[in-house]
Amino acid sequence: MRPKTTSQAGTFESSDVIFLIEPLPQDSGRKIELFSTVLHQYGESFNKIVVEMLDQYEITDIHLIARDKGALEPTIKARLETALRRSLVMEEGILV
Amino acid sequence: MKNFKKRRTMLYIPGNNPAMIQQGGIYGADSVLLDLEDSVALNQKDSARILVRNMIKAIDFYDTEVCVRINHLSTPFGMADLKEIVPLQPSAIRYPKTESAEDIVKLLQIIETIEDQHGLPHNQMTIHAMIETAMGVQNVFEIASKFQRIDAITVGGQDLTSDMNIIYTPDGAGIDFARKRIVMAAKASHIDILDTIFPDVNDEEGLRKETEYAKKIGFTGKAVINPRQIDIIHEVFAPTEEEIRKAYRIVKEFRTNTAAGIGVFAIDGKMIDAPVVHRAEYILKLANIEIPASDSLPDY
Numbered sequence: 086m087r088p089k090t091t092s093q094a095g096t097f098e099s100s101d102v103i104f105l106i107e108p109l110p111q112d113s114g115r116k117i118e119l120f121s122t123v124l125h126q127y128g129e130s131f132n133k134i135v136v137e138m139l140d141q142y143e144i145t146d147i148h149l150i151a152r153d154k155g156a157l158e159p160t161i162k163a164r165l166e167t168a169l170r171r172s173l174v175m176e177e178g179i180l181v
Numbered sequence: 182m183k184n185f186k187k188r189r190t191m192l193y194i195p196g197n198n199p200a201m202i203q204q205g206g207i208y209g210a211d212s213v214l215l216d217l218e219d220s221v222a223l224n225q226k227d228s229a230r231i232l233v234r235n236m237i238k239a240i241d242f243y244d245t246e247v248c249v250r251i252n253h254l255s256t257p258f259g260m261a262d263l264k265e266i267v268p269l270q271p272s273a274i275r276y277p278k279t280e281s282a283e284d285i286v287k288l289l290q291i292i293e294t295i296e297d298q299h300g301l302p303h304n305q306m307t308i309h310a311m312i313e314t315a316m317g318v319q320n321v322f323e324i325a326s327k328f329q330r331i332d333a334i335t336v337g338g339q340d341l342t343s344d345m346n347i348i349y350t351p352d353g354a355g356i357d358f359a360r361k362r363i364v365m366a367a368k369a370s371h372i373d374i375l376d377t378i379f380p381d382v383n384d385e386e387g388l389r390k391e392t393e394y395a396k397k398i399g400f401t402g403k404a405v406i407n408p409r410q411i412d413i414i415h416e417v418f419a420p421t422e423e424e425i426r427k428a429y430r431i432v433k434e435f436r437t438n439t440a441a442g443i444g445v446f447a448i449d450g451k452m453i454d455a456p457v458v459h460r461a462e463y464i465l466k467l468a469n470i471e472i473p474a475s476d477s478l479p480d481y
Contacts, residue, residue: 094228096197098198100199101200157240158197159232159235159236159237159238160235162235167228176227177261177264178258178260179226180228180257181257
């Protein structure tokens with residue numbers, strides 16, 4: 086699956102992360118950029134969570150930027166899921 | 182009480198704030214209310230819903246009761262909230278702006294359908310009806326008494342004053358009738374009743390006074406918007422040492438007299454009967470004191 090539109094989710098607040106997503110041309114693969122206040126301690130596990138979720142949604146051709154301020158795993162997953170659903174136009178229960 | 186739970190404080194936590202949610206269990210409130218309604222911006226409803234779902238699954242809230250306030254079913258968000266939250270079976274779902282028994286019938290139909298889809302029982306998660314309109318106040322007894330799953334009702338003072346086109350004043354004059362009517366409906370239905378928030382987090386004396394008043398007229402607890410307010414409310418609702426000693430003595434004497442076939446007796450010249458014993462037992466529960474089922478209780 087390929088993102089349909091640019092999207093974002095999350096905030097710049099402490100314990101949160103903001104994800105920015107933009108679709109890339111077909112067959113571009115994944116381009117992931119992570120900026121984190123705890124990159125050295127948790128960068129590897131953060132990347133693992135992101136890749137697993139992109140695999141789960143079968144996402145390719147995506148440019149994903151994450152700016153992390155020490156988010157826990159459930160927050161990372163929630164914000165990425167929200168950004169992905171928004172980029173795939175799969176949200177439910179929103180203002181239309 | 183249907184099932185005794187300490188609900189002296191219920192801390193509102195905005196559903197889109199991960200820092201506050203992840204610390205929800207350490208503030209010391211009896212309950213936390215993860216809010217998907219008024220504290221979440223309209224364009225962030227999806228984000229909050231997904232965050233709350235993930236947090237409930239992953240975070241340990243220790244002994245704190247976890248409740249979720251959903252959006253009303255008349256909004257574009259209510260149904261999606263239920264689909265996300267009901268499968269998690271938090272301790273309770275709070276339904277805002279409840280105005281009639283029909284509102285609860287409709288809500289329960291949807292909840293039970295979702296529970297059936299997930300093979301969940303219908304008697305685990307309870308409902309807290311929030312009364313915050315004049316119509317809700319008028320219909321509160323029917324709302325409180327008709328449904329086994331409702332185990333608490335709450336007053337939403339800010340919305341109620343808005344609905345009544347009056348200004349909230351520190352003496353609470355405008356909503357005093359509503360408070361007392363709602364308390365009486367809860368008492369008649371043997372369920373908990375939580376007072377509205379105290380909006381000024383810097384006015385500790387005002388909070389104490391309002392909580393003392395709420396306790397005096399029968400509330401079992403109060404909603405909280407800042408962790409700083411928790412200790413003050415717990416202090417007010419805590420029974421005094423004198424009350425605890427007296428309650429213990431009443432329960433002890435009651436057991437002794439019941440065993441001897443005596444229904445009504447006196448302590449210090451005052452008649453003790455079933456309602457007094459019931460009140461004494463409630464005070465001991467509030468004080469976390471369990472009296473062992475023994476004929477020979479020690480004196481204190």
